[in-house]
Amino acid sequence: MRRQIVAGNWKMNLRFSEAEELLNEIAEGVEEITSKNVELIVCPPFTYLEMAMDFAGEGAFSIGTQNVNEKDFGAYTGEISAPMLKSMEIEYCIVGHSERRKYYGETDETVFRKVEALQKSDLTPIVCIGETLEEREANNHFQVIKKQLENYLFTLQPLDFSGIIFAYEPVWAIGTGKTATPNQAQEIHAYIRGLIQEKFGKEIARKQVILYGGSCNATNAKELFAQADIDGGLIGGASLNAPDFIKIANSFAK
Numbered sequence: 616m617r618r619q620i621v622a623g624n625w626k627m628n629l630r631f632s633e634a635e636e637l638l639n640e641i642a643e644g645v646e647e648i649t650s651k652n653v654e655l656i657v658c659p660p661f662t663y664l665e666m667a668m669d670f671a672g673e674g675a676f677s678i679g680t681q682n683v684n685e686k687d688f689g690a691y692t693g694e695i696s697a698p699m700l701k702s703m704e705i706e707y708c709i710v711g712h713s714e715r716r717k718y719y720g721e722t723d724e725t726v727f728r729k730v731e732a733l734q735k736s737d738l739t740p741i742v743c744i745g746e747t748l749e750e751r752e753a754n755n756h757f758q759v760i761k762k763q764l765e766n767y768l769f770t771l772q773p774l775d776f777s778g779i780i781f782a783y784e785p786v787w788a789i790g791t792g793k794t795a796t797p798n799q800a801q802e803i804h805a806y807i808r809g810l811i812q813e814k815f816g817k818e819i820a821r822k823q824v825i826l827y828g829g830s831c832n833a834t835n836a837k838e839l840f841a842q843a844d845i846d847g848g849l850i851g852g853a854s855l856n857a858p859d860f861i862k863i864a865n866s867f868a869k
Contacts, residue, residue, distance in 0.1 A: 833853060
């Protein structure tokens with residue numbers, strides 16, 4: 616059985632007191648998660664990482680970040696490195712989110728360099744891949760996904776590649792309220808797993824965790840998570856509401 620993961624991406628939201636309140640609610644709500652197989656990951660802004668680690672306690676949930684610099688140290692004002700995150704016992708980091716690609720010009724190569732940096736410091740990358748509305752309407756979504764994997768990530772050694780968590784995010788569904796139908800999401804997830812199998816073999820493909828990200832919420836999560844190749848969600852706006860976040864974590868089939 617593959618790991619079941621629900622990761623919350625807070626993005627650039629919440630004042631300190633609001634973040635503290637939300638973390639407290641999540642810490643209390645973890646007891647309501649019915650399945651012990653579900654791993655909860657919270658990815659707050661850098662400014663709240665230390666506080667988040669305190670609330671996470673002894674494994675109640677895990678902490679990740681939303682970005683990292685590909686360099687270990689140096690004169691890179693305003694940046695945060697993987698060794699810094701590791702020294703705080705952070706476990707996960709989101710890389711390649713469509714907002715990073717769109718607003719900050721990150722490329723497939725940038726994402727690859729960040730994956731390398733994270734793995735060198737024993738952090739787990741959550742790598743986002745996905746197509747825009749224009750690419751889907753042009754029926755190019757399969758080619759886009761294939762390119763995002765083959766350009767650089769497929770050059771990793773099998774063991775390193777298998778350590779990645781992927782998040783398929785249809786860019787047209789992020790923050791828009793639109794969601795890929797369960798069939799659309801499953802189709803892409805199965806396609807991704809198929810590409811991984813062709814490159815790295817059946818065993819790695821079978822174990823690879825692939826999350827869905829794209830307006831996943833407490834209402835639609837159960838149907839999405841019921842699909843054969845969807846292993847959980849990378850949650851945006853709904854992760855800012857503790858009851859909804861916990862309900863999403865309880866959406867896996869019993």
